[in-house]
Amino acid sequence: EAPEFQKAIPIIEAIERAGYEAYFVGGSVRDTLLHLDISDVDIASSAMPEEIQRIFPITFDVGIQHGTVMVLFEHETYEITTFRTESKYEKFRRPEKVQYVRSLQDDLKRRDFTINAIAIDRHGNIKDFFNGQADLANKLIRAVGNPEERFREDALRMMRAARFVSQLDFEIEQATKEAIIEYHPLLSKIAVERVREEWNKLLIGRNRKGGVKFFVETRLFQMCPGFQNREDALIDLALFPLQFKGTTIAWTVLVHFLDLKDEAIDPFLRQWKCSRKEIMDIRIGAQALNKRLQQFWDYPLLFETGIEIAMQIEEIIEGFGLPNQSENLIELNESMPIHTLKDLALDGKELLSLLGIKRGGPFVGEIFEELKTLVLANKLENSAIAIKDFIKKRRMIYLDET
Numbered sequence: 001e002a003p004e005f006q007k008a009i010p011i012i013e014a015i016e017r018a019g020y021e022a023y024f025v026g027g028s029v030r031d032t033l034l035h036l037d038i039s040d041v042d043i044a045s046s047a048m049p050e051e052i053q054r055i056f057p058i059t060f061d062v063g064i065q066h067g068t069v070m071v072l073f074e075h076e077t078y079e080i081t082t083f084r085t086e087s088k089y090e091k092f093r094r095p096e097k098v099q100y101v102r103s104l105q106d107d108l109k110r111r112d113f114t115i116n117a118i119a120i121d122r123h124g125n126i127k128d129f130f131n132g133q134a135d136l137a138n139k140l141i142r143a144v145g146n147p148e149e150r151f152r153e154d155a156l157r158m159m160r161a162a163r164f165v166s167q168l169d170f171e172i173e174q175a176t177k178e179a180i181i182e183y184h185p186l187l188s189k190i191a192v193e194r195v196r197e198e199w200n201k202l203l204i205g206r207n208r209k210g211g212v213k214f215f216v217e218t219r220l221f222q223m224c225p226g227f228q229n230r231e232d233a234l235i236d237l238a239l240f241p242l243q244f245k246g247t248t249i250a251w252t253v254l255v256h257f258l259d260l261k262d263e264a265i266d267p268f269l270r271q272w273k274c275s276r277k278e279i280m281d282i283r284i285g286a287q288a289l290n291k292r293l294q295q296f297w298d299y300p301l302l303f304e305t306g307i308e309i310a311m312q313i314e315e316i317i318e319g320f321g322l323p324n325q326s327e328n329l330i331e332l333n334e335s336m337p338i339h340t341l342k343d344l345a346l347d348g349k350e351l352l353s354l355l356g357i358k359r360g361g362p363f364v365g366e367i368f369e370e371l372k373t374l375v376l377a378n379k380l381e382n383s384a385i386a387i388k389d390f391i392k393k394r395r396m397i398y399l400d401e402t
């Protein structure tokens, strides 16, 4: 059994000593049975959240309204969730309030797919009431119970199904798939942040091709911002031959295939509620990718893009039929005279005193832009002497403009 579980056994023992049951559950159980690396170890218990808080000296309230308490144990944190059902669903979303139950089986019954509804006790005994192990062996994603009911209860599960196709390279069991085709419009009821979280995992999964195809075939894509009637772009994304190492580069390639105009990129990403930083990185990436498809990196393009994003693009450029020249890119970056405006051999204060004025203005930025352009074009050396000399010669013009 995985060391991550071994480390957590004392937690289960402590809960049992207090007179309750506790099991390993969720994605880590599924992944360990698949011999994959496991992420966080989740624990389900018959103990109420307040009871968990009494058992462990250090706990954090991360989602007590959902029955989850985070426990700090030997420098790791573990989420312990009280056995629960979600009996009353409203508006096709998970309910705000949960109903606690005392049996493991009732807890597993409310989980989405059979492969995610397996528990392991502290001795390594498997509790598998819904034949999840058989579905793991057959690489099948099957809803627990009646698939139609389950997707009506919580429409996000449809998106999770698509995500697992990509992440695990599994197929969807037939009745589960038919229910998703039928209920795909309900995905529009789900908060876009939660849809995006699953979409992100789908994008970086090992079978993105299968995941995106499923997302298109079931029509789930029609419920997502900016994807309406864009099967063409999504199929291009499905067929892109390389796996993405991170979500930024994945979205960059997606934006490329959507062929959005520059002004349309930010609104598209805002609809998906991406963060400002993500929006900026993806926009810069998409614009750089388009140029990189026309020509190799040069100083101005690399400066605007930044080496981090440029490297991510270069690593997938083979997917567009161009040879990967990462090493040349690294060399170019190392020889580039400046990497930010701060690297210029003259700062704002020095500039103002050279011009003999006290207060700056927009023209300062313009001068720095000009210096940057000249330095990157090898038309001006990035040394204090050369830049001062240049400014002195241009002084009259600059002062006229202000």
Ligand code: ATP
Pocket (backbone or CB within 6 Å): 025, 026, 027, 028, 039, 042, 110, 111, 112, 113, 116, 117, 154, 156, 157, 201
């Ligand atoms: P990952 O490896 O990405 O963490 P995961 O299966 O652990 O995948 P989580 O979102 O961490 O996904 O959820 C943990 C467990 O909670 C799942 O394995 C599943 O049993 C249950 N679960 C999560 N979301 C839902 C849902 N929308 N409906 C029913 N059960 C869910």
Ligand code: MG
Pocket (backbone or CB within 6 Å): 026, 027, 028, 039, 040
């Ligand atoms: Mg998980």
